[in-house]
Amino acid sequence: MINDIKADAEKHMKKSLEALSAAFNKIRTGRAHPAILDSVTVNYYGQETPLKQVASVNVEDNRTLTVSPWEKNLIPTIEKAIMSSDLGLNPATSGDIIRVPMPMLTEETRREMVKQAKADAEHARVSIRNARRDANSMLKELEKEKEINQDDLRRGEEDIQKLTDRYIAEVDKTLKSKEEDLMAV
Known part of the structure; x- marks a missing residue:
C-alpha cells in the first residue's frame, strides 16, 4: 500500500519533469534545433496536424532550420503556421524547401528567456511538492485509519522526501x- 503511494507520487513527479522539458523546448536559444518547431501545427485537409507529421525538419547549419514538406501544396500553409506561432520566426521559401533562420538573441531577450525558464522550473518544483503533499496526506490517512503504524508512516514520509529531493535536484540541473x-553567445 505504501509502495503504491510512493509509485504514484514518483509518476506525478516524472510528469512534472517531462512538462518542464517540453516547456524548455519552446524557449529557443540562438542555435537551430528541430524541437523548436514541435509546437507548430498545420491545417492539413481541415485537421490541425503537428508540423513533423507533414514535413521533415532538419538543421541546415547552426542558425538555420530547413522544413521539407511531403506535399508541395502545403508550403504556404506551413510558412503561415510558422509565422503565426509565438516563436518569433520568419520562414523563407526557396523552391521546395522552407528555410527558417534563427534570429540573433540580444542580451535583453536572453535575460527574458532565462526569466521564463526560471518560472517554468519553479512551476515544476511546485508540482513536485504538490505530489509530495498528496502522498503524505494519503499516508497520514492510512495511519489515521490504523492500516499502518507510526513507524511505517515516518518511513514512508522519509522515502517520499528523498524522491522529492531527487526530482527537485533534477529540475535544478x-x-x-x-x-x-x-546565455552562450
Whole structure:
C-alpha cells in the first residue's frame, strides 16, 4: 500500500519533469534545433496536424532550420503556421524547401528567456511538492485509519522526501543547463 503511494507520487513527479522539458523546448536559444518547431501545427485537409507529421525538419547549419514538406501544396500553409506561432520566426521559401533562420538573441531577450525558464522550473518544483503533499496526506490517512503504524508512516514520509529531493535536484540541473545554453553567445 505504501509502495503504491510512493509509485504514484514518483509518476506525478516524472510528469512534472517531462512538462518542464517540453516547456524548455519552446524557449529557443540562438542555435537551430528541430524541437523548436514541435509546437507548430498545420491545417492539413481541415485537421490541425503537428508540423513533423507533414514535413521533415532538419538543421541546415547552426542558425538555420530547413522544413521539407511531403506535399508541395502545403508550403504556404506551413510558412503561415510558422509565422503565426509565438516563436518569433520568419520562414523563407526557396523552391521546395522552407528555410527558417534563427534570429540573433540580444542580451535583453536572453535575460527574458532565462526569466521564463526560471518560472517554468519553479512551476515544476511546485508540482513536485504538490505530489509530495498528496502522498503524505494519503499516508497520514492510512495511519489515521490504523492500516499502518507510526513507524511505517515516518518511513514512508522519509522515502517520499528523498524522491522529492531527487526530482527537485533534477529540475535544478535541467534549469542550470538551459540557462547556460541561453546565455552562450
